Amino acid sequence: MRVLYFTAQDSPHDRRFLSALAETSLEVFSLRMHACTPDTPMKITELTWREGQPDWSHWKGWQAGVHQLRGILMDLRPDLIHAGPIQGPALAAALAEFTPLVSMSWAFDLLRNAGRSPWMRRVTQCVLDRSAVLVADCQTVADRVAGYRFPRQRMALLPWGVDLGHFSPERAREVGQALKHDLGWQEQFVLFCNRTWSVPYGVDDLARAFLIVHRSRPDLRLLLAGDGPQSERIRDVLAPAGDAVCFPGWITHEELPAYYGAGDLFISPSHCDGSSVSLLEALACGRPVLVSDIPSNCEWVKPGEVGDLFSDGDINALANQILKLVDDSNLADYGRRARLLAEERADWRINFPKLLSAYQLSQG
Structure with a gap:
């Protein structure tokens, strides 16, 4: 053919x-x-x-x-x-x-x-x-x-x-810990997002939400990969957070497991998505996730199973859910179930x- x-x-x-x-x-x-x-x-x-x-x-x-x-x-x-x-x-x-x-x-x-x-x-x-x-x-x-x-x-x-061999909990954990060490964030709780910095993906909402949570939890860190047309705006919003934010730019496919592994919580604030490959990669790496409650995300994420949802476009709701998950004793269970979900549906x-x-x- x-x-x-x-x-x-x-x-x-x-x-x-x-x-x-x-x-x-x-x-x-x-x-x-x-x-x-x-x-x-x-x-x-x-x-x-x-x-x-x-x-x-x-x-x-x-x-x-x-x-x-x-x-x-x-x-x-x-x-x-x-x-x-x-x-x-x-x-x-x-x-x-x-x-x-x-x-x-x-x-x-x-x-x-x-x-x-x-x-x-x-x-x-x-x-x-x-x-x-x-x-x-x-x-x-x-x-x-x-x-x-x-x-x-x-x-x-x-x-x-996704490639479940390339994106695996074991590999993400090993290379992720090395990355956290390089960043000097071994003891900090790290939020990770790698969505494109443009309006449909809501990264500007995450930036504003992080400023809210950082005021009450200055130990939190944000690993914000990628770039895009909203770059100047997002960097300006996050400027008050100083060294609590790292901007590594675009990440290669080979490097991605380290960044998922360095993140204690993966966040996708997208306003429009299909089956987000970034979300599937995070699940495959065994990471707890927090995503907007748009219909396509709800096909993958149920509250209390692999993480949680927040009301799309609601910055305060996103901030509150971050603070809730940071102290959630079930994060490890979410991560294990995330990998099982990826094995079942995202291979x-x-x-x-x-x-x-x-x-x-x-x-x-």
């Missing part, structure tokens, strides 16, 4: 999907909607735009891009095209009128973008009407898709999952074959 994997650019998630596809018997080709220098895995054939990179910022650019895509598809003749996010590559594939189209939601496309305007809703409906299969990473996304009258029997539920090796089943479903 020949597969065209059509995506926006080059993300760690794309590389993980392509690396897994490279280990199958499929003949896989990759095409990026936007200009980038992709780190394409071996055995994957990277395609380029033969008439130059399309300009997708205006309608005429879309027309030219779709025309080019039709030419690529005519020459390549794949058995299916796997495309997402919905209002990007999947829309271009739908406009090119190629079948079968396996559309993969990236969560934000359906949970946030689709509702931004009547136009976005129309193009989302267009993609779904022309999709043979829709791949969703959580039930929340699947339910949203059903609202567009897309049949559930043509959906594949695929939590993206990449078990979840990935669901994508291959979606490919087969598209052929029916």
Whole structure:
């Protein structure tokens, strides 16, 4: 089977999907909607735009891009095209009128973008009407898709999952303790968050909540990885906390277990998410978690099982829940149950074959 994997650019998630596809018997080709220098895995054939990179910022650019895509598809003749996010590559594939189209939601496309305007809703409906299969990473996304009258029997539920060997409690504990030693935080309770510093992920809420809790618990520390468009704002908010906050920047995949292990509590204040890979990595590392009570998080976190929830967007509620969990004698039990949950539902090796089943479903 020949597969065209059509995506926006080059993300760690794309590389993980392509690396897994490279280990199958499929003949896989990759095409990026936007200009980038992709780190394409071996055995994957990277395609380029033969008439130059399309300009997708205006309608005429879309027309030219779709025309080019039709030419690529005519020459390549794949058995299916796997495309997402919905209002990007999947829309271009739908406009090119190629079948079968396996559309993969990236969560934000359906949970946030689709509702931004009547136009976005129309193009989302267009993609779904022309999709043979829709791949969703959580039930929340699947339910949203059903609202567009897309049949559930043509959906594949695929939590993206994590490498349970790379993200393990034993490894996280060992390298995490070394990191805490390097930071001089061996005796402190450490909060860890690695969500992107942009509005949908609520990191600015965490910054303000940390200032509240730090006033009553100056022994608390915040390990705030990542960066983003809210960088200046977040750093200004946290400036009064001084050395109680560490900003390590972006963390590589190899380094991540140390940071999860250094954190005594993982926090995700996101306002919009699917099955958050960061959350799944924290669970796999056996870390207690505190996350916003958005529907997709509630699919994974039940109060008192692997941690707790707080009311999305409520800074005081987040601060209160942090203080509650810092003194919770059940943290170790939460961590053990977190790992069991990851083993049960977030194993990449078990979840990935669901994508291959979606490919087969598209052929029916």
